[in-house]
Amino acid sequence: MKKSSSQLSKSEEAGFRNDGYLLLKAAVPKKEVGLLLKEVNRLVLRATEADAVLREPYYHAGSFKLTRILRMTSAFDDLIDHPGYFRKLVALFGPHVQLMGSEIFVRGAAERSITGFHTDLGPGMQNIRTRDDSSFLQIKAQIFLTDLSVPDASNFALIPGSHRMKVNQSNELSMIEEVNQMMGADGSLPSNAVQILAKPGDVLLFPHSLWHAVGPNRVGRTRYSITLRYGQLALRPFERFDSILADHERKFTQRQRRLLGDLGALGTSPYRPRHQEKIMGC
Ligand SMILES: O=C(O)CCC(=O)C(=O)O
DSSP states (O other): OOTTSSSOOOOOOOOHHHHHHEEEEEESHHHHHHHHHHHHHHHHHHHHOOOOOOOOOOOOOTTTEEOGGGGGSSSGGGGGTTTTTTTHHHHOOOOOOOEEEEEEEOOOOBSSEEEEOOSSSSSHHHHHOOTTTTTOOOEEEEESSSOBBBSBSSSSEEETGGGGSSSOOOOOOOOHHHHHHTTTTTOOOTTTTTOOOHHHHHHHHEEEEEEEOOBBOOSSSOOEEEEEEEETTSSSOSSHHHHHOOOOEEEEEEEEHHOOOOOOOSSOOSSOOHHHHHHHHH
């Protein structure tokens, strides 16, 4: 029987395990992208005016992010378990999955790379890698809202297969010095790096151990994207969603509530919440 496109195909799984990423074309329909971008623009304007944006120490000057974005609006609620990617995530994680964080990325003009190559989840997790047959610990879903179909437009950049490689030289920001030393003075990336070419509505999945960066932006267009971080239930989330769960105006499904940390009233271990498989649709 043919698998529906919402399920993870064998070739998608092989690609994700071998290369460390999966680009899902047109995973979020155009109409939804338009509404998401409108809300992103509104929030970015408000945060910029209030000087409430986060500029990581390793970003280029024209770039910043907004964090905990589900607290700011209900417009992103459908992304929590969006049909364009959610079943694929569950296939890679197994059912014991949670949402760990939510961010908007804004990437302005930059002649050289906007960030260097790094891994996620901090230095403690940098050399923890999954085996060929393992479930994943953490995966980010990056939803692109603006056109990145040419290189050097602040594209997400990665080293294919690096999620299985040992990092030899790093620092407290989990930068990968061995590849960052190979960045050219003209902004060129190391020869084994790939810039992801994406259209609005494409979604990129990648695990915490993949070496990734953001390339230069020389196209005169700001990049906007949303990232949702997912992880195994046993990991500590980046943010708490309690205030959102307590907001009765927000109409979440049971699955969305579970992903946001509502483990149910029948107090079991946080690592074994009841009916987890059923709620995640396994
Ligand atoms: O794609 C981006 O703009 C940032 C990606 C990144 O560095 C990250 O997700 O850790």
